[in-house]
Amino acid sequence: MAKDIMPLKEYLVDARAGKYALGGFCIWTYAYGKAVADVANKLGLPMLYIIGDAEIGFFGGEKNAVQACRTIASEVDVPVILHADHFRDFESIKRAVDAGFRSVMIDASAYPFEENIERTAEVVEFAHKAGVTVEGELGRIAGYEQHLSVDEEQALQTDPDDAVKFVKDTGIDILAVSIGTVHGLYKFEPHINIPRLKKIAEKVSIPLVMHGGSGTPEDKVAEAVENGITKLNLATDLVKTVGLATARVQQKEGFGYSVANLYAEAYEDLKVYAEHKMRLLAKHKLKEDM
Numbered sequence: 001m002a003k004d005i006m007p008l009k010e011y012l013v014d015a016r017a018g019k020y021a022l023g024g025f026c027i028w029t030y031a032y033g034k035a036v037a038d039v040a041n042k043l044g045l046p047m048l049y050i051i052g053d054a055e056i057g058f059f060g061g062e063k064n065a066v067q068a069c070r071t072i073a074s075e076v077d078v079p080v081i082l083h084a085d086h087f088r089d090f091e092s093i094k095r096a097v098d099a100g101f102r103s104v105m106i107d108a109s110a111y112p113f114e115e116n117i118e119r120t121a122e123v124v125e126f127a128h129k130a131g132v133t134v135e136g137e138l139g140r141i142a143g144y145e146q147h148l149s150v151d152e153e154q155a156l157q158t159d160p161d162d163a164v165k166f167v168k169d170t171g172i173d174i175l176a177v178s179i180g181t182v183h184g185l186y187k188f189e190p191h192i193n194i195p196r197l198k199k200i201a202e203k204v205s206i207p208l209v210m211h212g213g214s215g216t217p218e219d220k221v222a223e224a225v226e227n228g229i230t231k232l233n234l235a236t237d238l239v240k241t242v243g244l245a246t247a248r249v250q251q252k253e254g255f256g257y258s259v260a261n262l263y264a265e266a267y268e269d270l271k272v273y274a275e276h277k278m279r280l281l282a283k284h285k286l287k288e289d290m
């Protein structure tokens with residue numbers, strides 16, 4: 001039976017109440033997406049995909065990405081969610097929603113505070129009419145290439161009082177916070193600011209999101225989940241897992257090029273990685289469900 005993809009909000013509200021999180025797994029082809037969905041299905045967890053502009057290009061556009069996820073949704077028992085990641089303007093959000101996305105992130109965090117509020121609120125007004133979940137971002141999440149001092153890092157991080165105003169004035173469903181993670185692999189010792197997260201979580205009751213999950217120390221991830229984080233975005237690690245596996249198999253004696261020879265181990269490695277992260281993030285939920 002054909003099944004649609006789902007809006008994200010209710011799953012993360014449940015996660016916040018239950019002190020667990022979902023991995024937001026970057027998807028760029030049906031096959032890798034399906035490998036990860038098989039793991040979510042086995043564990044009985046909602047399958048949450050994130051997708052940025054670049055990955056949408058690999059699918060040949062928003063509609064094809066939505067279609068691939070609808071296909072996966074029809075092949076598993078658990079709900080499937082596809083979330084537009086770091087869309088930066090109203091037009092691209094509208095294109096995604098028109099194509100069938102039911103969850104989007106508007107990232108206007110590069111703009112001054114009031115303009116971030118304005119741009120985010122405009123998206124919320126439009127998206128909520130269509131029943132689409134909206135994530136906003138406050139504070140800046142650095143790229144791995146940015147080597148910042150601790151003071152500079154702190155200056156980019158989400159201010160708890162600003163977060164209260166941002167959530168109230170925009171009407172967003174979920175909030176991406178900056179607490180010291182970076183996009184991509186860390187080139188320096190990560191400083192994950194759990195005290196700041198605690199302050200934000202005390203003041204803001206909607207589900208919180210952590211970007212830059214790859215390479216973030218797992219004890220810090222677990223602590224973050226205890227303190228309001230309900231979604232951990234994972235991208236670089238997935239690409240790395242696939243990249244290492246395909247490089248490794250080509251070194252094997254007698255390796256011959258076929259789709260299965262080149263990719264089968266990558267799918268298996270991706271499943272192992274996904275299961276490890278899903279179990280870490282949803283520890284409390286999985287215990288409850290046992």
Ligand code: 13P
Nearest residue numbers: 184211212214233235236
């Ligand atoms: P990583 O590439 O560090 O996993 O970050 C992914 C991310 O946050 C996408 O929004």
